[in-house]
Amino acid sequence: MPEICRIGDRVRAQARDRGGHTRLPRYVRGHEGTIVAVHCSSLLPDRVVAGDAGDREPVYAVRFDSAELWGVPGHTVTIELWQSYLELP
Amino acid sequence: MSHVHTDEPDSPAHRGRVLERLLEEAGVVTGAELDAFLDRLPATSSPANGARIVARAWSDDEFRQRLLDDGAAAIAELGYSVGGGPAVVLRVVENTEQVHNVVVCTLCSCYPLALLGPSPSWYKSDAYRARVVRDPRGVLAEFGYFPNEHVTINVLDANAETRYLVLPRRPAGTDGLSEEGLAKLVTRRGLIGTAAV
Structure with missing residues (x-):
């Protein structure tokens, strides 16, 4: 799966419930962040546990401001998100 | 108990x-x-490994740059491997005057075991995992660490295949120390980011 995002792009973590195992934590869902690195390419855990691994896909380091996540400024949270977890804002 | x-x-x-x-x-x-x-x-697995890597980075600026560019390749020079299979990536994050890094795994307890030894129980606790992403300064204060107000705290959630190692800032007044002496200053909490060094 090709990369559709680049460093510096703004992205939003999908808000919808993924309905099973996922590595998309609830606290970032629906929030916007900035891609700070393209980390690697790997299988989507949600599909791996379902026995249908699919293709490798890009995993991005996405940085969120605390004001966006918690309504309080002062820190950032950087988390890795598979491309399938992201949408363009 | x-x-x-x-x-x-x-x-x-x-x-x-x-x-x-x-x-x-x-x-x-x-x-x-x-x-x-x-x-x-x-x-084979102990925080002394992480401390040795940090001491080398403080002593050798070219090694430090290689460590930040490609953690796995740089630690291999010292005979270390992050382990965990080919998918696992090591990312070394450097503390600076502007940014202090602290590591958590909110979904489970991912941790660079080979470089830091078995993780401390607090690292695996629900309280640390839930709170440090929300109020890192409050959590750091409970560890007795108070970064300057102008420092941005960056919390790294190791939720995927990347394992993080924090490269602390070299303490002032350590110019004369050997690599071995420097390594003794580095703590496990410093390598996770819940202490300055």
Whole structure:
């Protein structure tokens, strides 16, 4: 799966419930962040546990401001998100 | 600890024993293999490894740059590997005057075991995992660490295949120290980011 995002792009973590195992934590869902690195390419855990691994896909380091996540400024949270977890804002 | 009853059916220790027995019965592992692994772990996996890597980075600026560019390749120069299979990536994050990094795994307890040894119990606690992403300064204060107000705290959630190692800032007044002397200053909490060094 090709990369559709680049460093510096703004992205939003999908808000919808993924309905099973996922590595998309609830606290970032629906929030916007900035891609700070393209980390690697790997299988989507949600599909791996379902026995249908699919293709490798890009995993991005996405940085969120605390004001966006918690309504309080002062820190950032950087988390890795598979491309399938992201949408363009 | 008197309230912990490890023989209760739903206790982690009991579940661990049942799992071990089932794996042995299925021929997946033998008790001898498990014992050998547990004996080897403290001998090869310890925060002293992370401290040695940091001391080299403080002493050798070119190594420091290689470490930040490609952690796995740089630590291999010192004979280390992050382990965990080919998918696992090591990312070394450098503290600066502007940014202090602190590591958590909110979904489970991912941790660079080979470089830091078994993780401390607080790292695996629900309280640390839930709170440090939300109020890192409050959590750091409970560890007795108070970064300057102008420093941005960057929390790294190790939720995927990347394992993080924090490269602390070299303390002032350590110019004369050897690499060995520098390594002694580095703590496990410094390598996770819940202390300055």
